[in-house]
Amino acid sequence: MTRVIALSGGIGSGKSTVSAMLRALGAVVIDADEIVHRLQAPGAPMVAELAAAFGPGILDAGGALDRKRLGALVFGNPELRRRLNAIVHPKVGIEVARQLDDARRAGAALVVLDIPLLFESRAAGARGGASALPFEATVLVYAPRAVQIARTMARDGCSAADAEARVAAQMPIDDKRALADHVIDNGGDRAETERQVQALWKQLTG
Numbered sequence: 001m002t003r004v005i006a007l008s009g010g011i012g013s014g015k016s017t018v019s020a021m022l023r024a025l026g027a028v029v030i031d032a033d034e035i036v037h038r039l040q041a042p043g044a045p046m047v048a049e050l051a052a053a054f055g056p057g058i059l060d061a062g063g064a065l066d067r068k069r070l071g072a073l074v075f076g077n078p079e080l081r082r083r084l085n086a087i088v089h090p091k092v093g094i095e096v097a098r099q100l101d102d103a104r105r106a107g108a109a110l111v112v113l114d115i116p117l118l119f120e121s122r123a124a125g126a127r128g129g130a131s132a133l134p135f136e137a138t139v140l141v142y143a144p145r146a147v148q149i150a151r152t153m154a155r156d157g158c159s160a161a162d163a164e165a166r167v168a169a170q171m172p173i174d175d176k177r178a179l180a181d182h183v184i185d186n187g188g189d190r191a192e193t194e195r196q197v198q199a200l201w202k203q204l205t206g
Contacts, residue, residue: 002110004110006112008118009176009186012148012163017141018141046087047064070084142187145173152166
């Protein structure tokens with residue numbers, strides 16, 4: 001029997017690190033972000049749909065989607081974000097469901113739905129996206145807010161103010177912690193994170 005869990009985190013929490021660890025242990029990881037990037041690749045139908053909804057200014061000179069421009073447009077604008085989600089989420093949900101069916105047919109022991117904004121989507125009652133699919137448990141990759149900010153600055157080369165704004169745009173990580181079924185504390189060193197991931201793997205597959 002295939003078990004299905006949903007993995008999430010916050011910016012700078014290290015969700016990708018934990019996802020890679022689970023994949024190395026044998027989990028099938030379905031990455032919602034990877035699917036979004038594929039659906040928004042140059043020439044994909046979604047790019048034309050987004051340009052029609054938000055204007056040609058979100059495209060670069062070659063006609064490819066400029067994600068930074070689109071992000072700047074919808075950032076802090078709930079109505080535009082809802083419009084964006086209405087275009088993106090249903091198509092992502094369809095592809096995640098397809099990959100999930102493939103994994104079940106292949107007899108995977110554990111499938112991880114890697115959904116960056118899982119808790120935000122559930123709180124907003126999002127429909128049709130990956131967060132609406134059935135799963136047994138939620139796993140949060142946690143790091144203290146100060147660690148999130150420091151890692152975001154180091155990764156993106158941005159200022160402290162920019163990093164704080166990005167963290168503030170998401171549901172507070174401690175609020176997510178209260179909602180999660182399992183928590184991987186990634187605020188320390190890699191070895192400690194790996195120990196927790198291995199323990200979770202044994203719990204879910206044992």
